[in-house]
Amino acid sequence: DAGVIQSPRHEVTEMGQEVTLRCKPISGHNSLFWYRQTMMRGLELLIYFNNNVPIDDSGMPEDRFSAKMPNASFSTLKIQPSEPRDSAVYFCASSNLDEQYFGPGTRLTVT
């Protein structure tokens, strides 16, 4: 298995633009998580899905952030409009039981 796949690996955009991050979880995993990592706040859980259904989105910073999981093999995290304070590394992780397997992350820079 290729593990959790995220794209793009790097994204640089101007504030106000829409950003879409993509994730392909490990086949057979029924839970998917989106995290944000910054030096100041560490690793924060944004939202997670179980069997493609959003379970807890209390970590989503504000309405500018939205996430979807249209099927078991794909999820997106969208930021619209993006702001400089959204700059961070965004990780997607998937799991079948307790252990979570992380993707390589998307480094987002909003100028």
Next chain:
Amino acid sequence: GESVGLHLPTLSVQEGDNSIINCAYSNSASDYFIWYKQESGKGPQFIIDIRSNMDKRQGQRVTVLLNKTVKHLSLQIAATQPGDSAVYFCAENVPPGGADGLTFGKGTHLIIQP
């Protein structure tokens, strides 16, 4: 609110020595704990886990100790190697667990000196 925290942000050890990374947790209901390793430019990687009905678990060169009395978790790495240099995170899961997600600590940066 309750959170997971780490005692030391940076730990420097000589190659070949043993290292101990500590973590304090405050949620007494947590029943599952994981240690992750994150190398520069990569996502966190699972190292070892332990459930609250255990107080010790060993892997290859790593041992996790859980002291529920004082809500303390530690990761011991034996005979450290240059490849062990990374940031180490502890994470806890509160019941019902599973898909509820993990709460991560801030991380400890382990530096292996030659």
